[in-house]
Amino acid sequence: MHLGNIAVNNLKVRKIKVLFLILGIVLGITTVVTLTSITLAMQEQLEDNLNAVGQLAIITPVSDSLSLSYNGVSVASTTSYQSRTISEKIVEKLEDIAGQGVSVIAPKLVQPVEIDSQKMLVAGVNFDSELRLKPYWLVKGNLPNTKQVVLGLLAAERLGLAAGDTVDINGSRFVVSGILAETGTVEDKLIYMALPEAQRLFKRAGEITFIEVSIMPPGKEDVYREQAVIKQLEDEFPGVNVVPVKDQKQARRDIVDRFAKFSVLVSVVVLVIGGLIVLTTMMSSVKERTREIGIFRAIGFRQSHIIKVFLTEALIISIVGGVIGYFSGILLAKFASPFIAQLDVQIGWNPGLGLAAVLTSSFIGLIASAYPAYLAARLDPVEAFRSL
Amino acid sequence: MSLIEVKNCTKIYDSGGTAVEALKEVDLTIEEGEFVALIGPSGSGKSTLLTMLGALNPPTRGKVLIDGIDVYDLPAERRADFRSSYIGFVFQQFQLIPYLTAIENVMLPLAILRYSHAEQVKMAENVLEKVGLADKAKRLPNQLSGGEQERVAIARAIVNQPPIVFADEPTGSLDTKTGEEIMKLFHTLNQEGLTIVMVTHNEENLKYVKRTIVVRDGMIENSNFHGDVA
Numbered sequence: 001m002h003l004g005n006i007a008v009n010n011l012k013v014r015k016i017k018v019l020f021l022i023l024g025i026v027l028g029i030t031t032v033v034t035l036t037s038i039t040l041a042m043q044e045q046l047e048d049n050l051n052a053v054g055q056l057a058i059i060t061p062v063s064d065s066l067s068l069s070y071n072g073v074s075v076a077s078t079t080s081y082q083s084r085t086i087s088e089k090i091v092e093k094l095e096d097i098a099g100q101g102v103s104v105i106a107p108k109l110v111q112p113v114e115i116d117s118q119k120m121l122v123a124g125v126n127f128d129s130e131l132r133l134k135p136y137w138l139v140k141g142n143l144p145n146t147k148q149v150v151l152g153l154l155a156a157e158r159l160g161l162a163a164g165d166t167v168d169i170n171g172s173r174f175v176v177s178g179i180l181a182e183t184g185t186v187e188d189k190l191i192y193m194a195l196p197e198a199q200r201l202f203k204r205a206g207e208i209t210f211i212e213v214s215i216m217p218p219g220k221e222d223v224y225r226e227q228a229v230i231k232q233l234e235d236e237f238p239g240v241n242v243v244p245v246k247d248q249k250q251a252r253r254d255i256v257d258r259f260a261k262f263s264v265l266v267s268v269v270v271l272v273i274g275g276l277i278v279l280t281t282m283m284s285s286v287k288e289r290t291r292e293i294g295i296f297r298a299i300g301f302r303q304s305h306i307i308k309v310f311l312t313e314a315l316i317i318s319i320v321g322g323v324i325g326y327f328s329g330i331l332l333a334k335f336a337s338p339f340i341a342q343l344d345v346q347i348g349w350n351p352g353l354g355l356a357a358v359l360t361s362s363f364i365g366l367i368a369s370a371y372p373a374y375l376a377a378r379l380d381p382v383e384a385f386r387s388l
Numbered sequence: 389m390s391l392i393e394v395k396n397c398t399k400i401y402d403s404g405g406t407a408v409e410a411l412k413e414v415d416l417t418i419e420e421g422e423f424v425a426l427i428g429p430s431g432s433g434k435s436t437l438l439t440m441l442g443a444l445n446p447p448t449r450g451k452v453l454i455d456g457i458d459v460y461d462l463p464a465e466r467r468a469d470f471r472s473s474y475i476g477f478v479f480q481q482f483q484l485i486p487y488l489t490a491i492e493n494v495m496l497p498l499a500i501l502r503y504s505h506a507e508q509v510k511m512a513e514n515v516l517e518k519v520g521l522a523d524k525a526k527r528l529p530n531q532l533s534g535g536e537q538e539r540v541a542i543a544r545a546i547v548n549q550p551p552i553v554f555a556d557e558p559t560g561s562l563d564t565k566t567g568e569e570i571m572k573l574f575h576t577l578n579q580e581g582l583t584i585v586m587v588t589h590n591e592e593n594l595k596y597v598k599r600t601i602v603v604r605d606g607m608i609e610n611s612n613f614h615g616d617v618a
């Protein structure tokens with residue numbers, strides 16, 4: 001018989017209270033584990049994607065003051081609503097030198113249009129190259145066929161359209177075949193169709209607004225080499241600008257960071273709620289056990305012994321709650337991640353996270369029980385017997 | 389030197405803003421081996437005096453010396469240690485921990501001391517035997533009669549072999565016959581050398597004690613020694 005036995009025996013008979021306490025802890029820890037493992041998986045997937053992208057650059061015609069822009073590249077002047085273009089022939093030449101630094105070549109024709117009196121940008125693209133260049137692109141629905149478009153997330157929201165709806169562009173009717181999942185970049189605002197379709201629709205056969213290329217293979221980014229490739233391209237094609245895309249990766253990271261921040265916020269809130277559940281349950285438990293505490297004190301238990309009994313109970317409950325919360329959190333993450341973040345990365349068991357979950361729950365349990373335990377220890381035994 | 393010396397003790401409670409003088413300048417000495425009954429009307433200060441003697445209830449003024457130790461001069465945790473080694477308490481009712489078995493309740497005072505589990509069990513079995521409950525050691529309190537619960541409480545009070553046991557109306561909730569048995573048990577323990585101070589309302593119990601102290605209005609009105617019955 002030692003103080004631990006007292007704690008264990010008490011917990012055994014107070015099943016409802018114990019269940020309630022464990023539930024409070026499990027609630028908090030499950031949420032934290034779910035959000036953390038999803039965030040970790042998102043970060044992993046993001047880094048995989050980013051590493052697969054390499055360094056992108058945009059090849060544009062040298063141009064002047066303009067307003068509508070795409071990845072920092074202006075595509076239409078305010079006055080003319082027409083932009084300069086480069087000839088599609090560059091694409092062929094680029095393909096010839098492909099391999100010497102330049103790998104994926106993604107030409108685009110970007111055209112401002114007005115839909116429901118809203119100014120939008122239509123991009124004619126080559127979906128094959130686009131998807132190779134941007135592995136993070138995720139089209140919910142199908143890639144467009146003839147007379148079909150894919151909408152960026154913000155474009156879809158602004159136009160109030162979903163996959164399967166139709167939209168009139170420049171007098172022609174298109175079916176929305178899919179929606180592009182949020183990228184965090186300007187790409188979210190665009191309407192995408194096949195390049196030849198766009199060239200036909202806008203009567204700009206053979207024209208290209210700009211070309212996105214990968215000038216560095218994934219994982220081999222190197223500023224000096226990058227500058228050399230850019231110079232080589234500008235020498236080869238007079239009249240064009242080659243601009244490395246710098247904010248692409250950051251924009252992608254921002255999305256994950258936003259989710260991470262959201263996760264932290266929600267985690268803190270549910271942990272505080274869990275802690276409050278433990279606090280109030282423990283407080284009422286101290287009240288109920290007034291007499292018992294008086295007996296302990298009369299027998300010669302020190303205040304520190306009383307605190308030990310209460311904190312041992314809290315610790316046992318917290319550890320059990322932490323373990324349960326870890327398992328249910330991972331299971332929930334496995335189940336929920338496809339709905340939350342379209343993850344390809346498999347969410348698995350993570351012992352480090354398990355340890356962190358148990359440490360967190362113990363910490364919360366002990367902190368939340370500290371005050372009730374202190375009150376219990378401070379109880380005047382004489383009062384305890386009087387209140388009978 | 390007397391075992392217990394109360395020197396000019398006053399106890400004033402704060403009862404919701406109004407001061408209640410529960411004990412007024414009480415002086416009292418109790419010798420080793422005494423069996424003392426505290427009697428008096430309800431609210432006269434018996435329980436206050438008992439818990440004050442038991443190192444649980446500090447006087448507002450005055451001193452309590454036990455075995456020469458000024459108990460309220462000790463810091464709180466040391467006073468708890470003092471109770472652990474010097475004092476056993478027995479109360480009226482509901483004094484067992486409901487989720488611990490009889491023997492576990494008896495082992496409770498040992499849980500904070502340096503005894504092995506085997507030693508604890510042996511000591512607890514010994515005192516359970518002494519109070520006649522060896523066969524009910526594994527029962528929970530709610531599986532015991534009122535008299536049996538009282539016996540477990542007595543066993544718990546003496547398991548660590550303290551020199552003094554304080555009891556507050558130990559027979560108060562028992563029928564006459566069971567009360568008699570409990571008093572006989574106390575009598576036996578006293579014969580074996582235990583000093584006992586007991587609050588009681590029952591005149592019948594007085595035949596077992598060596599001295600009766602009447603408390604009235606927070607003062608000791610009368611203190612009578614009488615012959616041992618046995």
Ligand SMILES: Nc1ncnc2c1ncn2[C@@H]1O[C@H](COP(=O)(O)OP(=O)(O)OP(=O)(O)O)[C@@H](O)[C@H]1O
Binds near residue numbers: 430
């Ligand atoms: N903790 C307390 N706070 C305030 N007043 C108290 C407290 N304990 C006792 N009193 C008061 O002090 C006085 C003496 O109380 P005490 O319990 O010592 O009497 P008692 O003789 O044991 O009475 P009873 O026979 O009813 O048990 C009473 O007026 C009581 O109301």
Ligand SMILES: [Mg+2]
Binds near residue numbers: 587
């Ligand atoms: Mg009383």
